[in-house]
Amino acid sequence: MDPALLRERELFKKRALSTPAVEKRPTESASHKKKKAKADKEGSSGSKHNADPNFSLKALTGSSGYKFGCLAKIVNYMKTRHQRGDTHFLSLEEMLDETKLLDIGMKQKQWLISEALVNNPKIDVQDGKYAFKPKYKLRDKKSLLRLLDKHDQLGLGGILLDDVEEGLPNSAKAIKTLADQIIFVTRPDKKKVLFYNDKHCQFVVDDEFQKLWRSVPVDSMDEEKIEEYLKRQGISSMQETGPKKVMPVQKRKKPGGQKKRRFKTHNDHLAGVLEDYSEGVPAKK
Known part of the structure; x- marks a missing residue:
């Protein structure tokens, strides 16, 4: 082989090795793009199933x-x-x-x-x-009315609408039918309570009795005294069932301000010997 050609070949190899090569990234194929789009679609549908309470x-x-x-x-x-x-x-x-x-x-x-x-x-x-198993086993509107009447007679108060809807089949229709025999009260937490509307207690009070009722002073009686009086008479008072607001506890300040910090003293056995030089050297006697 011609020596000149061999030399040119060796020089070409050296130049090729010294020149840095940049690899070109291959473009995504159409099939790869389809697979990626399908995976993204399945991921989005999976998140929707997780949000649905009836998902598998x-x-x-x-x-x-x-x-x-x-x-x-x-x-x-x-x-x-x-x-x-x-x-x-x-x-x-x-x-x-x-x-x-x-x-x-x-x-x-x-x-x-x-x-x-x-x-x-x-x-x-x-x-x-x-x-x-509901809290109250109710079959129809008559059983609901009997339960409300029983609670009213025993002084147990009302019944939550949620408990009635839980135990009474087709409760909305039954409650609508008994609208004039039920009193709705909304609590501070927005929950509704059902009370029995006893029509036998609806009567007109004479004006003279109203004046006597309003003339009795109750300013000096607090709720505890009124509750004690009702208990003596055999009457149970209704307790508040709504959510109570918790007041933040305030820390009491100690009287006399902050106490002075006490430092631990050492060398108490040399109290009469040691001298204090914190304010300078004492004058000689």
Whole structure:
């Protein structure tokens, strides 16, 4: 081979090695872009399912919240079916079928049967079957009226509208029918309380009795004295059930201002020997 060509070849290799090379990044292919767009779409749909309370509980499989999520879904479903009038008992398999929880394992089923459903205050268990257990078992508008009348006669006050809606199937229709026999009172926390409207107590009081009532002075009596008087007469006073405002505790200031800080003294056994030079050297006697 020609020596001149060999020399030119070696020089070309040296120049190529000394010149830095910049690698050009390959552009994304169309298929890669489609896969990325599909993944973003699935991620956004997953966040929507998490916001939905009725999403599938498969996402919680393997986590500690999976079984409690199943329990919450079952209790909410039993409450909903009770409110629409379906009060008959269901077996565990029927509840799982209607709540679409057929994919749970035997370990979770055993936990529901032995612990969760039995100890839940909102679930009633009879002969291995389950139903919703409201605070007040109400069948119709007559049972609601009897319950309100009983509370009024015993001085127990009213009943929360939430408890009535929880225990009475089709409660809105029943309450609308009994509108003239029920008194609604709204508490400070915006919750409504139902009271029995006893029409036998609606009478006209004579003006003379009204004047006598208003002439009795009660300025010197506080609430405690009035409550004690009612107890002596065999009358129970109604206690406030609304939320109480907690007043912030104010720290009391110590009398006399701040105390002077005391420093620990040393060498007490040399009290008559040592001299204080903090204000300069004392004059010689």
